[in-house]
Amino acid sequence: MSRRLITVLALLGVLGLLVAGSLATWAIPDRDPGGTAAPPSAVVAAPTPGGLRTYTTEQAGRAFLAGYVDDDGRVVRRDQGGDTVSEGQAYAMLVAVGIDDEETFAAVWDWTRGALLRPDGLLSWRWDDGRVVDPSSASDADLDAARALVLAGERFEEPRYTTSGVDLGRAVLDLETVPTAAGRILVAGQWATSGPHAYNPSYASPGATSVLAAASGDPRWSELAAGSHAVTAALLGTAPLPPDWAQVHPDGTVEAMPGAQGRGQSVRYGYDAARTPIRFAESCDPADRALAAAVAGPLDRDGDAAELDLGGSPLGEGESVVAATGQAAAVAAAGDTARAVQELVDADHLAQSFPSYYGAAWAALGRLLLTDDVLGGCPPVPAAA
Template identity: 30%
Template sequence: MLFSSLPLPDQQFLQKIATAAIVLSITGCSFSSSTGEAKTPEIELPEITIPTAVSSPSLPEGIDNQKLLEESWAIYREQFIQEDGRVIDYEAQDRSVSEGQAYAMLRAVLMGDERTFALTLDWAEKNLQRLDDNGKRIDNLWAWKWGQKADGKWEPIDFNFASDADIDAATALIWAYRRWNRPEYLDLALIKLQDIWQYSTVMVGANGKVKEDDTKGLLNLGTRYLLPGPVEAFVPSSSIIHLNPSYFAPYAFRLFAQVDSNHDWLSLVKSSYQILEKSAQSSPVGLPTDWIALETKTGQLRPLPPESLIKSVYSFDAYRVWWRIAWDAAWFDAPEAQKYLSTATQHLQQQWDSSAFIPARINLQGQATVEYDATSQYAMLYPALRLIKPDMAEQMLQQKILPQYNQGVWDDQSAYYTQNLAWLGIMPFTVVNSQLLQP
């Protein structure tokens, strides 16, 4: 589907995605192993068994919007997920992305849909492998983009990984292990956690230099940060790191710490909140940003230059900050999460109070740069406001989120991103029970 054939909000979103898609090659990281060899030894991966029985997924009886969420999942499974488990993004040339596979896994395990969970995992494991020049698996992360290449073949288009997808997939695997008593899912999660840590985090030493070390993060050697993807793409120099705050998932890092004592996952909780709080200070109105640059020598955050392909603006990426931090506040009673949500949403609360409308894209000075709003933003704000402004959350649900839902779909039939963010945003916190949250 061409950009010009889309409504304006989707057009803007696709342009954002296209920009992010090429940033890796622009920054010198169109993936290729420099040695032509796999980075890590071959690991025997657990076998994924696909259940033969087709279940009738459901949520706990009596929760808010139960029937709507169940219907939405059934329609999404029918329209966006192929029989082999591939999740299709119809807004972008029918491609598949690692994010989509991970969102489907999260939703499937929460719905109790074991077959769809296994199918979407199996497809990703078989088709999103990151391979070196010799065709050997590099690691156990997923290539972020798969689709039709210029020669007509359908295969990975970009072998880089996106750490948010791998984090969401590992979270879903841990929940699946606990829900269905499938130890092979925990085994696979632990394998992925090793590679997330090794390839998608960096340590900044006391001297402000990015250090390549092989420690497990258990020594006090500095501050460890989560990268959005490969070091080559997001650490342009020894003193600059490009970060995406919407990838920070403190609740996931706490879950990882429960099952993996070999790495200091709680250090990522700390650094995530440090970045969120500092990035709010870089905006006069306290908004999170899609992208931000960390100057490691000074510890200061600064917006990326205007000519940069990735932008320091509050937009479609940054929406997800509200959802991820709300989950940490709700499930782990994290005081830093509650504090952040209370302060960082102030400008958006004022926007809503004044006009019952929040623009889809706002610069860091608090000025709207577009005239439309976005269902996905309201859905991501909803869980945060449920915790700090429940009356406003209910207004937003009734006026902006539910009216966009029709026969199992939010917005339109091809809006892959909105379907996932809307579902994850309005899902009641209680769906994730103590069985999933405690070891």
């Protein structure tokens, strides 16, 4: 289904609130920390006949926070059984900082600290039905949350947030990074420190490592930035697109994998991998941005298809918000900011047409990371976009 067809259907009123809710599973990410659709009543700026909106950064952020964050600060994946993952808590913290919502940030961090913080300083990955049901850590959530805390300490003038962010970042370095011949890498979680290491390319975040390096002065953040670049470059040296999952051997050898530790359908560029160009496009390092630009060509073969093989051919029908945002990042990094603006509009429209936790999160984060420097990066798209 093309983006133009989605818009036409919306104009005809086919994608009204009730229908959007019933179709939401069409765009549900096929991943463990996946996104799921919210009840239509929970979505701000939901589609109305003839009325898909182009979000401002503020509106995209409010749509995610209002739709998926409960009053107590828990981020609820409403259309995946109502569970909570550390990724979602971290996303809400970043969005709250980005749109200057101190009250929501405080609530989300308080809930996260009370419900998910492990004795070793990392966050448990999954909570459901009143308790932690999977205590394993997810390093992308830990890294994003640490970044958000440091930024909140400065923005809200709360030193306790800065201290918590530096502490969480230290736990990430101690327990979720390992040295390899390719450089220091961020493994998938504390469970992946034995080689070969389960590695998710989209967990690497040059923007986060830069923020945390400045706050802590720990030289391992620079080592991690260099290792993340090296592994991403190695993956793009073997295929046009990065995979959702890979493994890194202690000798620096890097291989694409069909899911974490090989547990997946096939090697693919999907709901995880689409975050990779976003993470690298916001980097202040031109070499990182060049890696994001390198995927613009292969991504252009099939628009915003949700899942592709590593050559850029679609693996099924369907589009996704994170795919549109990833394409926006790639073309922006390549210098085509006008095209990037249109891709961000497409992401907005997909988020409204097929409401989901993951889609709402990346409609908001995409605009924050790619068009605004409030999260400490170097956005490739003009702020007026």
